[in-house]
Amino acid sequence: MKEDDVITLIRDMAPTVSNDVKLSIGDDGSVVEVDQKMELVTVLDAITVGTHYPPGTASDSIGHKIFAVNLSDMAAMGAQPKWAHLSLSLPKAEKSWLEGFVSGASALASKHGLTIIGGDTIKGPEMISLSIQGLVKKDRYVTRANANDGDFIYVTGHLGSAAFGLHLLKSGKNKPEQFIQDFNFPKPRVNEGIFLSDFASSMIDVSDGFKSDLLKMTKASNLGFRVNIDELPIRREMIDCIGLDESISMALSGGDDYELCFTISERTMDKFEKEWQERFETKLSKVGRIIKSSNEYKYNDQDYMVKTNNFEHF
């Protein structure tokens, strides 16, 4: 079974019946009502060696990554992260490994005002789960489902850099260092996500690859997209290393970017771009537009055939 089928099976067998649940299985996080003014957003993601990071990865990178992955989901909901619960399964508990892990984790957690308040540790295969809870103003969470025809599609940062970093690591290389860094220490766009809760009509974080995640968002919105390949944010050094075609392929299909992909209406676009420039140094790229039915990739206004293998769990 594919991951989506597993999720569908779980969702169908355990239907949501509770009135206080605003958003359930199928988005980047869940939303429940806990207060007159605020809603509670929860995300839970696990990572394991071999699937999410290569064997031998330094433990500060692993500690950083499990928090980055979950903070990125929280960002994609437009919520302020607050509290974290960590579940750590390890075959052996080595002090130096744990110190590195906690140091990587707590640096990123404290940067975003996140407090680790619970969890458990067990002896078992190497597997790290984290759950983050955050708050968002009532009815202001951003889902994948509300893009509108004509909205512009934006993406933060660069695409494909983490995938190229992983490719370098697998080839036994450690340069260019930027890409290794992009893979080992992704930057979740937490403040950008909170800011976007005032502007974005729909949002998703790019974790499985831009193409795959954009498709999830537009499918959830029952709409299509037209993306300009020439607008995709790709690091120049990547093109220098592996050429344009391979770079485009990595930008579209490489996983682990942890950037935000979102839609903005034409009406609010100018105000949005102006405020973004005032607040953030994070690169912002307008890469396409929501359209009614078809999914189109263009390069210099010509149709572009995308050939890719996406990362898929299970």
Place this chain on the structure above:
Amino acid sequence: MKEDDVITLIRDMAPTVSNDVKLSIGDDGSVVEVDQKMELVTVLDAITVGTHYPPGTASDSIGHKIFAVNLSDMAAMGAQPKWAHLSLSLPKAEKSWLEGFVSGASALASKHGLTIIGGDTIKGPEMISLSIQGLVKKDRYVTRANANDGDFIYVTGHLGSAAFGLHLLKSGKNKPEQFIQDFNFPKPRVNEGIFLSDFASSMIDVSDGFKSDLLKMTKASNLGFRVNIDELPIRREMIDCIGLDESISMALSGGDDYELCFTISERTMDKFEKEWQERFETKLSKVGRIIKSSNEYKYNDQDYMVKTNNFEHF
């Protein structure tokens, strides 16, 4: 490193600084303030094959168990479980396995009004994490830390039955069936826990073994205990099978009971016992008393030497 040292290391490197955190790392769950009237309790526990259930365990039992383990922690906080997030890591996603898992999980979840609203699935070693969120009236959560000198110590259900069930399974036996059932389908004491939030001065769930968990509770309260071995709730059939000495040893040190151990003041004891009998059919045993400094086990008023190996993670 031992589990406690790992937890201490994480706690020390990631101190809790947030004002809204009422209870952090080190109890059965965490508590944060989300509302004027209610507090949010969160628990997160993972289980894996070989450590928490034997290879070949039916998936409905695994689905039941991951919910039971977490619901038991929630019960020990005195909170009403509300929402669940599931993280499922499996080497291979088989439909029949998943259907069994979800059927076991959702039966127990719906029995306790719990809704599965999020999570993720990954390809990796067999490992199941669950986070449950619940609500408790402001300042009414029950911790391990507030037992008072002279309080009576109670425990629900039977002790050692799950450990005996596991022992039977390991020996290739499937009878007496009650004990296999106690191990595979433990009953979290959710309603009892909520009721106890009005009475108990301290509470813990018995998951690592009565002796070990009672010690955690009394240590957290900076007090000691006197336990009457002859009052421990042990199933008669277990004594018939393996004799009294072995039964006592399993009752004290066997894991996976998922019963509640708690303390009640002498002042409220009669009212508590009366209301319990009116509400619950669950067996209730008064097994000892909180005392100032020493930890004592008695049998027929004589000192009893406890020789045990406790289940310890890592």
